[in-house]
Amino acid sequence: MAGTTVAGTTVAAVMAELAELEDPKARAVNARHGDDHGVNLSKLRASAKRLGTQQELALDLWATGDTAARLLAILICRPKIFEGDELDGMLRQARIPKVHDWLVNYLVKKNPHAEELRLAWFADPDPVVASAGWALTTERVAKSPDGLDLPGLLDIIEAEMRDAPDRLQWAMNHCLAQIGIEHPQHRERAIDIGERLQVLKDYPTPPNCTSPFAPIWITEMVNRQQAT
Structure with a gap:
């Protein structure tokens, strides 16, 4: 064409x-x-x-x-x-x-077809494809978490995030932070996972931007929510 x-x-x-x-x-x-x-x-x-x-x-x-x-x-x-x-x-x-x-x-x-694609991509052996599944999962964590197994997601993140390829690691980390930000009942565990895995702790962050290190990210966003 x-x-x-x-x-x-x-x-x-x-x-x-x-x-x-x-x-x-x-x-x-x-x-x-x-x-x-x-x-x-x-x-x-x-x-x-x-x-x-x-x-x-x-x-x-x-x-x-x-x-x-x-x-x-x-x-x-x-x-x-x-x-x-x-x-x-x-x-x-x-x-x-x-x-x-x-x-x-x-x-x-x-x-x-977003949800069926999320399910198909989430555990794909190609880490770039899997990162898309995690991105769509993070969207659901924030906007429509009903039906998601949040403790199960934290189990996977805890077991696999540290050694995941870069793009998949980034997507898992975003999901970890979103769970901690949006779901108070899982916040302590999300922060603890971030502290133990140390993923993106030293990521260079420009002034006035939030660090992608999950414990800092979660804490800062929760503080902002509570201040409004």
């Missing part, structure tokens, strides 16, 4: 526009986070706003494999109309951190 015209816009025209937006400084910054594109995300969002929702164009841009094009595709697609197997295939292609993150947060979370 690449090169077809959709609502007056060709894939070639969009790719040319993305090439013009390429910024070596942005690429260098992105590279430090494992992202291989050089387009400022504010400018990318402006392009998406101008293009509007265009599902067919989004599919064509995704098919290019280009990171900036895939990010733009996520912004202009219609999240609710994808089938579960389509999203599964897209996630398994999404190895770049920003593409993976946007795909889960902007597309999968808005899709009616």
Whole structure:
């Protein structure tokens, strides 16, 4: 389908526009986070706003494999109309951190197949895929925890988080923090797990930002809630 015209816009025209937006400084910054594109995300969002929702164009841009094009595709697609197997295939292609993150947060979370995908991905042997399952689980911990086995999740985190690959470890840690923040009955245990595992304790945190080290994260967010 690449090169077809959709609502007056060709894939070639969009790719040319993305090439013009390429910024070596942005690429260098992105590279430090494992992202291989050089387009400022504010400018990318402006392009998406101008293009509007265009599902067919989004599919064509995704098919290019280009990171900036895939990010733009996520912004202009219609999240609710994808089938579960389509999203599964897209996630398994999404190895770049920003593409993976946007795909889960902007597309999968808005899709009616989100829960079945969460269950399928959660224990996937591919740690990048599993991290998406954990991200969706963290969303449920915060917004719809009924039916979740929170002590069971803490058991898995306690047993596996310290030695998990980076992206999976990060997702597990987020889930740990969210359990501690949102569920007072599990807060002491969540903090204790974080203290014993020491995961992300030394992560460099900019001033005025919250540390991802779970005990600090939990304590700070609870204090904010109690202050309001």
